[in-house]
Amino acid sequence: MEKRLLLDSQREKEDKNDDKIFYSQPRFVHHLDNAFRSRLTKLYKEKIPSESIVLDLMSSWVSHLPEDVIYKKVIGHGMNKEELKKNKRLDSFWVQDLNKNQKIPLDNCSVDVVLMVAAWQYLQEPERISAELNRIIRGNGQLIVSFSNRAFWSKAPRIWVEGNYIQHINYIKAVLVAQGWRNPEHIAEKTSSNNLLGFWGGEGDPFYSVMVTK
Secondary structure: OOOOOOHHHHHOOOOOOOOHHOOOOOOOOOOHHHHHHHHHHHHHHHOOOOOHHHHHHHHOOOOOOOOOOOEEEEEEEEEHHHHHOOOOOOEEEEEEEOOOOOOOOOOOEEEEEEEOOOHHHHOOOOHEEEHHHHHEEEEEEEEEEOOOOOOOOOOOHHHHOOOOOOHHHHHHHHHHHHHOOOEEEEEEEEOOOOOHHHHOOOOOOEEEEEEOOO
């Protein structure tokens, strides 16, 4: 049984309409800039062994995995079938609203690494999802939760909307540790824009990542 940490009021979001309406149309765009995506791919290359079975939870049409690494299997999950179908890194995928149903349809200890990118900020039941991920991941497996300062704010719960990046990091860690995850660590970095602004010192999307092991 998961350990509940959030108040009901912290789970509320501005847009209370069914999420499947919001995500019904595919969005074939990058929601994070090139500087963030490059840093994310570098992290994945450092952290994920090539023999891993990877779950890209709350994915889209891209997974940001390094192109020169072939993993044992990459499983995708998301809210839009057309986006997932276009994601060439996925060997299989399924569609599910995790705010309505937190039961993940994978076997116990069947995954090595779980990835979440710009995703945690939409969870209304993060404790249950954290407990489910702990169930499906193998011993010493990794969970990598990465995000920036962007979101569909009307779809983000109040705890995320009202927090800053330090509070976001601490919130994610607290939920994960409460569900039995170990060795929490994080990255909080500025990035440099890869366009002309970057040449003159312009900043890209900030990069934040929380990493834990089972």
